[in-house]
Amino acid sequence: MITAPKRHIVFASAAIFLVILAIAGLASFGSGALERTMIVFFVSLIGVAGIGVYSGNSGILSFGHVGFMGIGAYCASLLTLPVPLKTATLPNLPSWLATTQLDFVLATLIAVLFVGVVAAIIGAAIGRLEGSAATIATLGLLIIVHGVTIGWRDVTRGAQTFFGVPRETTLWTAAIACVIALIAARLYRDSISGLRLRAGRDNAIAANAVGINIQKERLVSFIVSAMIMALAGALLAHFLGAFSPKKFYFTDTFFLLSMLIVGGMSTVTGAFTGAVVITLITEILRRFESGFTLFGFEMPTIFGTTQIGIGLIILFAMFRKANGLAGLKEWEERLFDREISPQNAPTASQPIEEHTELQASGLVMQFGGLTAVNDVSFTLKPGEIFGLIGPNGSGKTTVMNMLSCVLKPTVGSVKLGDTELIGRKSNEVANFGIARTFQNIRLFPDLTVYQNVHVAALSTRQGKNAEARTYAALHRLGLLDRADEDSGTLSYGDQRRVEIARALACEPTLLFLDEPAAGMNREETDDLMETLRKLCAELGIGILIVDHDLKLINELCDRVAVLNEGKMIAEGTPEEVRNNPAVVEAYLGRSA
Numbered sequence: 095m096i097t098a099p100k101r102h103i104v105f106a107s108a109a110i111f112l113v114i115l116a117i118a119g120l121a122s123f124g125s126g127a128l129e130r131t132m133i134v135f136f137v138s139l140i141g142v143a144g145i146g147v148y149s150g151n152s153g154i155l156s157f158g159h160v161g162f163m164g165i166g167a168y169c170a171s172l173l174t175l176p177v178p179l180k181t182a183t184l185p186n187l188p189s190w191l192a193t194t195q196l197d198f199v200l201a202t203l204i205a206v207l208f209v210g211v212v213a214a215i216i217g218a219a220i221g222r223l224e225g226s227a228a229t230i231a232t233l234g235l236l237i238i239v240h241g242v243t244i245g246w247r248d249v250t251r252g253a254q255t256f257f258g259v260p261r262e263t264t265l266w267t268a269a270i271a272c273v274i275a276l277i278a279a280r281l282y283r284d285s286i287s288g289l290r291l292r293a294g295r296d297n298a299i300a301a302n303a304v305g306i307n308i309q310k311e312r313l314v315s316f317i318v319s320a321m322i323m324a325l326a327g328a329l330l331a332h333f334l335g336a337f338s339p340k341k342f343y344f345t346d347t348f349f350l351l352s353m354l355i356v357g358g359m360s361t362v363t364g365a366f367t368g369a370v371v372i373t374l375i376t377e378i379l380r381r382f383e384s385g386f387t388l389f390g391f392e393m394p395t396i397f398g399t400t401q402i403g404i405g406l407i408i409l410f411a412m413f414r415k416a417n418g419l420a421g422l423k424e425w426e427e428r429l430f431d432r433e434i435s436p437q438n439a440p441t442a443s444q445p446i447e448e449h450t451e452l453q454a455s456g457l458v459m460q461f462g463g464l465t466a467v468n469d470v471s472f473t474l475k476p477g478e479i480f481g482l483i484g485p486n487g488s489g490k491t492t493v494m495n496m497l498s499c500v501l502k503p504t505v506g507s508v509k510l511g512d513t514e515l516i517g518r519k520s521n522e523v524a525n526f527g528i529a530r531t532f533q534n535i536r537l538f539p540d541l542t543v544y545q546n547v548h549v550a551a552l553s554t555r556q557g558k559n560a561e562a563r564t565y566a567a568l569h570r571l572g573l574l575d576r577a578d579e580d581s582g583t584l585s586y587g588d589q590r591r592v593e594i595a596r597a598l599a600c601e602p603t604l605l606f607l608d609e610p611a612a613g614m615n616r617e618e619t620d621d622l623m624e625t626l627r628k629l630c631a632e633l634g635i636g637i638l639i640v641d642h643d644l645k646l647i648n649e650l651c652d653r654v655a656v657l658n659e660g661k662m663i664a665e666g667t668p669e670e671v672r673n674n675p676a677v678v679e680a681y682l683g684r685s686a
């Protein structure tokens with residue numbers, strides 16, 4: 095399912111179609127050299143878009159994708175190579191392959207599917223790694239593919255040139271394949287999987303908390319991107335007619351990654367921009383490489399002019415445009431807003447049907463020698479607001495992290511009804527009806543307010559009524575008219591409200607709020623208190639709230655527990671707790 099408005103997708107697809115075909119049309123009137131340059135441009139653009147599907151959406155830079163291009167090239171070429179040539183140059187091929195000669199399109203399709211299967215196996219392993227570890231693993235992948243290609247002589251001719259591949263890639267086949275690849279990349283970005291992956295890229299802990307299984311989404315994007323790379327590889331092989339393993343190694347990786355970085359990783363607009371800029375720079379500087387005359391002066395030959403130029407443009411992009419020349423938005427996202435019509439939006443939230451009590455028993459959390467939480471037990475009932483207070487460092491956030499499975503306690507149990515939560519993954523908890531916010535705001539800053547909330551609704555309760563839940567949550571927190579803004583640009587108070595709306599879109603039975611009023615002024619805090627009261631009264635949600643604002647705790651909470659140095663020193667109504675001597679001592683010191 096696609097999450098972007100229909101007209102965005104229609105405009106984007108139409109623009110891709112028209113621009114690529116216009117470029118191909120113009121190039122077809124030019125010289126043979128121009129036509130060849132444009133074929134390479136289209137193939138490069140497919141490659142950049144392919145890497146972008148994985149790297150742009152996951153935030154993990156991949157050095158390994160050119161390896162998939164290589165596998166696609168060899169695979170498709172082995173299927174189209176004339177049988178007599180195979181017999182002569184690859185005598186040890188398995189007989190079924192030696193006697194197979196397919197048409198270019200069918201061979202390309204098979205190569206794309208084959209690479210999809212290979213990517214599923216490799217991606218299942220790489221998807222478990224985070225950040226730079228994942229990037230380094232992709233580098234290992236490139237080296238392994240290169241090594242296998244050289245070593246598997248019977249099939250690839252080893253380090254020697256693989257020649258005789260029918261030259262089937264014309265300007266128009268490259269252009270049409272480019273349109274298909276770019277539209278596929280664009281659709282993936284705005285698919286549910288793409289939106290979830292972008293959320294995970296922006297903040298993995300928050301993404302888990304709204305039910306997103308980031309590893310699964312990474313795997314999907316890895317497969318889609320590898321298949322697009324295979325398409326690029328098959329086209330390139332059938333354009334060149336002859337190639338060696340060197341063609342699919344560091345040099346091409348450098349070129350494609352420089353396009354991606356310069357243009358912008360996270361959009362198809364960025365892939366296009368990067369491919370245009372780097373192709374132009376390469377073409378211009380290549381002409382100066384062998385020396386030129388300027389105002390009568392003979393300029394000497396400068397080796398590596400092209401690489402130096404590309405290096406400089408990467409430096410420029412990093413200093414001036416860290417998100418690439420095209421930025422973080424697709425062109426049509428900047429042109430048209432989402433149509434948010436508060437009048438027509440479904441805004442009624444459903445009262446919660448299942449009401450389950452949460453029972454925390456004997457929770458202990460040790461960090462090395464420090465016991466941050468020591469034997470804490472309490473119950474959170476549906477429809478009540480339970481406050482957890484205590485001095486700084488007393489263990490409140492640690493308790494909340496254990497309840498939401500972000501941390502596994504050293505000892506203890508957390509039961510929701512009869513279900514034990516300890517040992518579960520944090521992305522499973524949202525589907526048990528537990529949603530939360532964080533002490534340090536954890537939004538998905540590159541997504542809009544609407545997308546922040548929508549992705550949570552799509553990732554919980556099997557995505558049922560996701561749109562209605564999104565609107566209802568935005569409405570409750572007074573955010574409908576800000577739905578189109580980038581969440582990262584909002585004030586602290588508004589960001590906190592987006593976090594609560596996002597949690598609410600999960601349709602929770604229990605809501606954990608870690609300092610929800612931090613950064614809000616008094617008026618905003620009062621509004622928030624009113625909203626939280628309504629959530630309890632109208633929907634029957636149970637709320638666990640950690641805050642230092644004692645006015646908020648006193649006025650809002652039905653029951654309050656006090657932590658001090660990891661131990662629970664009091665529990666009761668706000669008034670009982672206020673008058674408890676142990677609490678007064680913990681807050682004000684023994685002399686009080």
Ligand SMILES: Nc1ncnc2c1ncn2[C@@H]1O[C@H](COP(=O)(O)OP(=O)(O)OP(=O)(O)O)[C@@H](O)[C@H]1O
Pocket residue numbers: 461464466484485486487488489490491492493533
């Ligand atoms: N991941 C961690 N690794 C090591 N120590 C930690 C970790 N998380 C928390 N702590 C320590 O555990 C203790 C309790 O921290 P916690 O953040 O739960 O307190 P808190 O009551 O929420 O504090 P505050 O009100 O300042 O947010 C502190 O001493 C903190 O330094």
